[in-house]
Amino acid sequence: MESVWRRPAWAQGDVLAYGGDYCPEQWPEAVWAEDFRLMEEAGVNLVTVGVFAWARLQPAPGRWDFGWLDRVLDGLAEHRIAVCLATATASPPPWLTAAHPEIQLVRADGVRLSHGSRQGWCPSSAAYKDAALELAEQVAGRYAGHPALALWHISNELGCHNPVCYCDESAARFRVWLEDRYETVENLNLAWGTDFWSQRLSAWEEVLPPRTTSYFGNPAHLNDYVRFSSDELRGQLQAEAALLRQLAPDVPVTTNFMLPGRWRSLDYGAWAADVDVVANDHYTLSDDPRPHVAVALAADASRGVGGGRPWLLMEHAASAVSWQKANRAKTPGEMRRNSLAHIAHGAEGALFFQWRAAVAGAERYHSAMLPHAGADSDQFRAVAALGADLAKLAPIAGSTVAAPIGLVVDRDSWAASLRPTLPSAFLDYGAALREWYEALWDAHLTCDVIPSTADFNSYKVLVTPHWQLLDAAEAQRLRDFVEQGGHLVATYFTGVADRCDQVVTGGYPGALRDLLGVRVEEFRPLLEGQEVKLSDGTAGRLWTEPVKLAGATAAAFYVSGPSAGFPAVTRAERGAGVAWYVSTQLNPAGLGEFADRVADEAAVPRIDAPADVEITVRRGAEALYTFVINHSAEAVALKFDGVDLLTGDTGPVMAVPAGDVRVVEQALR
Ligand code: GLA
Numbered sequence: 001m002e003s004v005w006r007r008p009a010w011a012q013g014d015v016l017a018y019g020g021d022y023c024p025e026q027w028p029e030a031v032w033a034e035d036f037r038l039m040e041e042a043g044v045n046l047v048t049v050g051v052f053a054w055a056r057l058q059p060a061p062g063r064w065d066f067g068w069l070d071r072v073l074d075g076l077a078e079h080r081i082a083v084c085l086a087t088a089t090a091s092p093p094p095w096l097t098a099a100h101p102e103i104q105l106v107r108a109d110g111v112r113l114s115h116g117s118r119q120g121w122c123p124s125s126a127a128y129k130d131a132a133l134e135l136a137e138q139v140a141g142r143y144a145g146h147p148a149l150a151l152w153h154i155s156n157e158l159g160c161h162n163p164v165c166y167c168d169e170s171a172a173r174f175r176v177w178l179e180d181r182y183e184t185v186e187n188l189n190l191a192w193g194t195d196f197w198s199q200r201l202s203a204w205e206e207v208l209p210p211r212t213t214s215y216f217g218n219p220a221h222l223n224d225y226v227r228f229s230s231d232e233l234r235g236q237l238q239a240e241a242a243l244l245r246q247l248a249p250d251v252p253v254t255t256n257f258m259l260p261g262r263w264r265s266l267d268y269g270a271w272a273a274d275v276d277v278v279a280n281d282h283y284t285l286s287d288d289p290r291p292h293v294a295v296a297l298a299a300d301a302s303r304g305v306g307g308g309r310p311w312l313l314m315e316h317a318a319s320a321v322s323w324q325k326a327n328r329a330k331t332p333g334e335m336r337r338n339s340l341a342h343i344a345h346g347a348e349g350a351l352f353f354q355w356r357a358a359v360a361g362a363e364r365y366h367s368a369m370l371p372h373a374g375a376d377s378d379q380f381r382a383v384a385a386l387g388a389d390l391a392k393l394a395p396i397a398g399s400t401v402a403a404p405i406g407l408v409v410d411r412d413s414w415a416a417s418l419r420p421t422l423p424s425a426f427l428d429y430g431a432a433l434r435e436w437y438e439a440l441w442d443a444h445l446t447c448d449v450i451p452s453t454a455d456f457n458s459y460k461v462l463v464t465p466h467w468q469l470l471d472a473a474e475a476q477r478l479r480d481f482v483e484q485g486g487h488l489v490a491t492y493f494t495g496v497a498d499r500c501d502q503v504v505t506g507g508y509p510g511a512l513r514d515l516l517g518v519r520v521e522e523f524r525p526l527l528e529g530q531e532v533k534l535s536d537g538t539a540g541r542l543w544t545e546p547v548k549l550a551g552a553t554a555a556a557f558y559v560s561g562p563s564a565g566f567p568a569v570t571r572a573e574r575g576a577g578v579a580w581y582v583s584t585q586l587n588p589a590g591l592g593e594f595a596d597r598v599a600d601e602a603a604v605p606r607i608d609a610p611a612d613v614e615i616t617v618r619r620g621a622e623a624l625y626t627f628v629i630n631h632s633a634e635a636v637a638l639k640f641d642g643v644d645l646l647t648g649d650t651g652p653v654m655a656v657p658a659g660d661v662r663v664v665e666q667a668l669r
Pocket of ligand 1: 156157281283315321322353363366
């Protein structure tokens with residue numbers, strides 16, 4: 001396996017990456033020596049440098065100032081700390097947007113955003129792209145051969161604050177994008193269904209971005225604008241990547257994704273092909289009652305978009321963030337469990353935002369590895385202890401996680417689900433994804449969270465929540481998967497429309513009707529808070545359908561609510577496999593029972609573990625590494641024939657105290 005970063009000359013053997021965003025430009029040079037010393041003390045071996053340093057690196061057009069960055073990189077190298085070097089293109093400096101105001105993003109209501117925050121550039125701006133590539137070329141040209149350089153970091157969270165722009169330059173680029181896709185205006189009219197509300201177009205020039213309108217916009221228009229905008233951002237990623245690969249061919253290229261949330265608009269399944277290493281940023285939410293489930297979901301998505309490749313956790317928080325309502329501090333041990341959970345799910349290291357807590361700027365109250373209190377702090381001691389843990393886990397570098405279940409995310413369907421004009425405004429793609437994931441997590445089932453374009457062949461089970469926009473070829477892929485022995489779980493609002501968001505007629509769920517063996521004549525969504533009972537004792541919310549059987553058999557019926565008496569969950573045997581249809585949002589107990597049943601039928605290997613004890617297995621060339629993360633409040637004892645890399649404990653029975661972690665190495669003979 002190739003390492004996810006170019007290992008520096010001083011490195012001996014593989015190690016996991018440990019470190020964070022390092023912003024020396026925010027500090028007097030006198031502080032740097034302390035940074036380097038404390039980084040070494042904490043076991044830091046990789047830092048991300050220069051993400052927001054454009055204004056420092058290029059103080060004026062044609063003027064470059066790399067002296068300070070030379071000294072930073074040299075200093076880091078002396079301390080044997082490798083660098084993930086940013087192209088620094090994320091935030092243009094004030095002089096650039098002053099000279100080219102058209103770089104600044106325009107909102108749907110026509111307001112052009114002012115300079116003063118970050119990442120406010122229009123993804124279609126030529127002036128931005130020219131300047132950014134000039135900067136990236138300067139950075140790459142200067143540092144390609146630097147001994148500390150281990151990884152290129154393109155931009156930062158592409159599309160985080162600028163996922164779409166509605167300016168005239170974007171409009172012109174959108175027309176070209178559409179012409180590429182549809183060739184003629186007539187094809188576009190057909191695809192967008194423009195005979196509805198007199199929207200018929202007669203020339204490309206009439207196409208506009210979906211700006212603020214009097215009433216609902218055209219869903220197909222809105223869908224294409226999301227696709228176009230994602231492609232524009234991807235164009236920036238590809239342009240910078242091409243330049244870096246030309247100037248430094250042996251240094252891997254990455255950018256930080258925001259999985260899973262931003263998958264709602266950014267086509268990460270496609271973007272993953274543009275990077276050598278998938279990297280992800282993940283932050284837990286203060287009001288999430290089970291943040292560790294969110295961590296696992298993000299990690300399984302990071303592995304899933306990359307097709308199972310080892311990946312890197314580029315950012316997470318050492319404790320609180322500074323952008324939520326109440327920024328909850330992590331509890332003792334939570335940071336360690338979060339970092340190790342990402343690694344348990346396949347990350348080749350854990351990096352934080354950020355190394356040293358800032359004193360100025362909008363993020364001055366964001367946590368850091370080195371907090372405002374300084375090195376004499378519980379936070380820094382925990383950071384150093386985690387660094388020591390990661391050093392002990394070096395043997396796992398390069399090992400991978402294999403999952404028998406694919407939880408499918410369709411970017412287009414997620415984006416489309418966020419719009420008005422659906423049968424229910426309470427449809428919630430992100431929540432459904434999380435609920436299905438949580439059921440699998442609770443059942444100790446390992447899954448990859450994969451794009452709908454992924455190869456399905458390696459999975460025994462596929463779960464497709466809300467795959468609303470699905471074309472005939474995709475329906476055929478699912479049929480092939482089932483007929484060859486796969487178990488498909490399709491949920492309500494799957495397969496109802498094609499990729500142009502035009503409803504498939506003849507009964508829902510359209511393209512999947514035959515495969516699922518059901519036919520539905522109308523949707524019967526529920527009101528907020530309404531619950532319906534099912535014949536198996538579970539319950540549903542949000543949605544119901546009067547399902548008619550057309551080849552499937554009923555596994556559970558509605559016993560209350562608008563679809564009482566009709567099947568709620570169905571099962572159809574097709575070829576060597578099974579196609580399930582779940583026509584309501586099952587409550588957690590229902591999802592749990594259902595997950596168990598499908599896993600048993602599909603003969604998915606199960607891990608026997610107590611509730612809230614997370615277990616994942618990484619497979620290396622010579623050993624299996626079983627991560628046991630005890631999120632519960634009780635100590636557990638598990639049977640293991642191996643040695644814990646963290647404590648040296650050996651089996652056959654291993655105690656895992658509440659909140660603690662074990663990584664058991666078992667040799668493969
Ligand atoms: C994002 C950014 C970082 C920082 C953190 C704060 O992930 O990439 O620069 O703003 O959020 O949580």
